[in-house]
Amino acid sequence: MAQDVLAIAEQTNGVFRKVTYEVLSESRRIADSLDCDLTALVMGSNMENVSKELGQYGADNIIVAENPALYEHVADAYTNVIADFVIKEAPAVVVIGATTHGKDVSARLAARLNAPLAMDCVAIRFDEKGLIASRQMYGGKVLTDVLLEGSPQIIALRPNAMAIANVERASSIEKVDVNVGKTNVQFIEKRLDTTKVELTEADSIVTGGRGMGGADFSLIEALAKLLDGAVGASRSAVDEGWRPSSDQVGQTGKVVSPNLYIACGVSGAIQHLAGMSSSKVIVAINKDPDAPIFSKADYGIEGDLFEILPLIIEEVKKIKGEN
Secondary structure, eight states: OTTOEEEEOOEETTEEOHHHHHHHHHHHHHHHHHTOOEEEEEEESSOHHHHGGGGGBTOSEEEEEEOGGGSSOOHHHHHHHHHHHHHHHOOSEEEEEOSHHHHHHHHHHHHHHTOOEEEEEEEEEEETTEEEEEEEETTTTEEEEEEOOSSSEEEEEOTTSSOOOOBOOOOEEEEEEOOOOOOSOOOOOOOOOTTSOOGGGOSEEEEEOGGGOSSOOHHHHHHHHHTTOEEEEOHHHHHTTSSOGGGBBSTTSBOOOOSEEEEESOOOOHHHHHHHTTOSEEEEEESOTTOGGGGTOSEEEESOHHHHHHHHHHHHHHHHTOO
């Protein structure tokens, strides 16, 4: 596989996350630009059958690394397996999702291999110098281009930043038993709310801020459910104890890029804007006409969110035929 592209697939409980298809689709485009093959590396336990679908998103080769210790995301075990594979096969580019898990693994991998890493990328292109990765800086105020020198070049893609393309390939699949090596981290327990849409992968997010005035997010939750989306919260709402920290959007929370972001009672502090400014369409609802969030919004509604949200909910219900 020398000088090919390696895409790292991410799964939870044996189900591929949406970001895996984004990583594969962008990796296919990179491989086409380099005129080389794309290999998808799947790590887990009993993943061979479900891995076949990755050929629909451009994988020429699918390698299934099997070990019971890989069922859960233990970063140093995953790093050991990927590093061994990269050293053996020498891909030119390694692409991974910039999820919480992916950021952890990609940073470890770059340190292990002494390889260049571009984190949280929102675009990839090629010019006469080579592969150029674009990523945001300074709270999303600046979009910078990064030229990576060295090999392999590691690219971590921001979830929801890349389009998913169905590119059917006659892919081969190979199952290999791997040794995870020495690990310093041990998996003990996982608590997962399977009823919630993952915030970083949601196509629609409805976020409540200090303007909610309390822990009653029922209107936010109702609209998010209608939109098949996720509920977010500003740092102020989390600090007040109204929402769990897992819902926090912002520089110290989660960075999101949904197609639709609705900010309700969110003032728009720079830390919050850093976490959602790359959303495709931003709608802001706030009583304060001078709230900074309006400067980033595509659509702004000045008024009481407790009066406006019920109206929006009713209109969405009409559109969906749920009245």
